[in-house]
Amino acid sequence: MEKIIQDIDILDRNSQEAMETVKTSKEENTGQKKKLYIESYGCQMNFADSEVVTSIMKDNGYDTTSDFETADVVFLNTCSIREKAEQTVRKRLSQFNKVKKEKPEMTIGVLGCMAERLKDKLLEEEKIVDVVVGPDAYRDLPKLVETAEDGLKAVNTFLSREETYADISPVRLNSNGVTAFVSIMRGCDNMCSFCVVPFTRGRERSRDPHSIINEAQELFDQGYREVTLLGQNVDSYKWSEDENNKAWLEKKEKKGEEVQVINFANLLEMVAKISPDLRVRFSTSHPKDITDEVLHTMKRYENICKYIHLPAQSGNSRVLDMMNRTYTREWYINRVDAIRDILGQECGISSDMIAGFCTETEDEHQDTLTLMDYVRYDFSYMFFYSERPGTLAAKKFEDDIPLDVKKKRLQEIINKQQALSLERNKLDIGQxxxxxxxxxxxxxxxxxxxxxxxxxxxxxxxxxxxxxxxxxxxxxxxxxxxxxxxxxx
CATH class of the missing domain: 2.40.50.140 (Nucleic acid-binding proteins)
Structure with missing residues (x-):
């Protein structure tokens, strides 16, 4: 079991729904007076956010350190999507607080999704952090750190409907100098019943495409050769001057010019045109939103990678309805067929699967296995259902599948994926x-x-x-x- 999980975890680190991983900040000494240490947990969006946070703190007098014991400020950028992630963060906070007892001037902050969900408990009940900041309030961090240093409660978990950090140039942490993340949107409008993201990251808003292109161009000029465009649901990317720039719209209207709406397919093409030597990836796609236009754009440009992370979550339509995924098994299969028809059998497809969601029957679990057989995923991220407080599922449904049944079903999904991964990889031999x-x-x-x-x-x-x-x-x-x-x- 341990070997199987390890192999599957190695397969891909570009999924928005990936298992929890940890990334620490690099060592940098430019003569700044203070040191920042930052760790990230969860999805790629958190890693990208940490690079934005580091940029903000760097502009306010901080270098980074890879040793938290030498830091003046320690940040944990957290994830709430699964219980294990929160447990890991709590253990890490206890380690930081042991150092803080010997170094009381150290400031400890929790950022991101867990901060948004547990702000009162972390600050007031447990008193294990000094600063709590949600995903849309990172510009406020330098001021909040100063507030905490004065012994006051420092918290900002306000969710914005405009913030995209489009004007901030991220500091690349633990970069290999070849691949980088570029955030294209924030938030999520999909209210999947098992997910906390809409409550912790707010509503969807798309980033100005010109800032995205500029960032990708700068990365290419610096020697990077691959960018991954990030969003909770990249297929719903939509940007237009009339929604995002009222003054510009008025100028257009006075001249009688049409206003262009830029969708995800348009954005993909714009990034691909930067250079044929710049690879373009993206994550994550939502089955209800991915279009043939996106697939044809991928086919048209060789440097847009032929890989799609398309989370299914379940292979049964009734369970999908309870999850509020807003598509059926048949719709999902239709999208997979379109991928195969337009991009060919060699296009990589990966997924997320949840075993033992509320009321799932054995026959419905078998539907997930047969869907996997139909799609023949190259790899998947697989979990048993973990109820998250505050989600629609926690409010509406009983978590009624016994843990031993969840684990049994998950193991069957893992075994199935291991066989499929080997089968798909064997097709590459000789190519x-x-x-x-x-x-x-x-x-x-x-x-x-x-x-x-x-x-x-x-x-x-x-x-x-x-x-x-x-x-x-x-x-x-x-x-x-x-x-x-x-x-x-």
Whole structure:
């Protein structure tokens, strides 16, 4: 069981719904007076937010450190999507507070989704943090830290309907110098009954496309060769001057010019046109919103990666309705068929699956397994249902599936995915695939690793190749998680 989970976790780190991971801030010494330490938990959006936070703090007199014991300010950027993430954060906070007893001038802050949900408990009941800041209030952090240093309660969890941090240039943390995240929107309007995100991140709002293009262009000019466009639901990206820039709209109207609405397909194309050597990925897609226009745009540009993370959550229409996913099994299959028809069988598809949602029957669980057989996912993120306080499901439904049944069903889903991953990877053997080198393999300094267009890790001999290069690799072997090959001309 442990080996299976490990293999599946290695497969992909580009999912919005990925298992909890931790990232610490880099060491930077530019002569600033104070030190910031920051850790991120949960999804890529949290990692991207931490880069925004670091930029804000850097502009206010902070360098970063990789050792929290030397920091003046310690931030945990948190996730509430699963119970395990919150437990991990609490353990980490207890470690920080042990250091704070010897160093009382240290300021500890909790940011992000957990901050939004548990602000009163963290600040007043448990008194284990000094600062609590929600995802839309990061500009206020320097002032809030000063407030905490004066011994006062420092909290701002206000959810904005406008904030996108479009004007802030993120500080890239733990960057490999090759791949980077670019946030294109914030919040979520989908009220999935199991999810806390709409309550912790607020309503959807799309970022100015010009700022997105500028950021991606700057990354390319700095040597980055892949950007991942991030949003809770990228397919609902929509930006127009009439909604986002009233003054500009008035000028357009006076001239009698039409107002252009930029959707996600348009944005994808704009980013792809920066350079054919800049790879473009995105995450996450919602099955109800992904369009044929997006798929045709992906087909038209070779540098838009042929990989889609398309969370299903369940293979049964009744359960999907209870989850308020707003699509049926049949609709989901229709979207998968469109992906295969337009982009071909080689397009990578991954998913999220929840085992043991409220009232799920054994037959409905089998529907999830048969959906997996139909789609033949390259990889998936799989969990048993964990009730989250404040969600619609917690308010409306009883969490009535016994834990042992949840675990049994989850194991069956994991076993199914392991077999499918191996099957899909075997299809790559004998193919020559273009791989972007990201750095050394974690297992050997004599090997390099990168990813192919379908987001699969490829390992090959180091020789004289360097990260940031594209190489053509003949795939010779595979495991459930990784492809192995050799570079060819």
């Amino acid at each position: 020559v695939q273009r791989v972007l080198i990201e750095g050394r393999s974690k297992r050997s300094d004599e090997q390099l690793q990168g990813r192919n267009s379908a987001n699969k890790v490829v390992i090959f001999s180091r020789e004289n190749y360097q990260k940031g290069q594209y190489v053509n690799v003949l795939i010779e072997e595979c495991t459930t998680a990784t492809l192995f090959g050799k570079v060819v001309s």
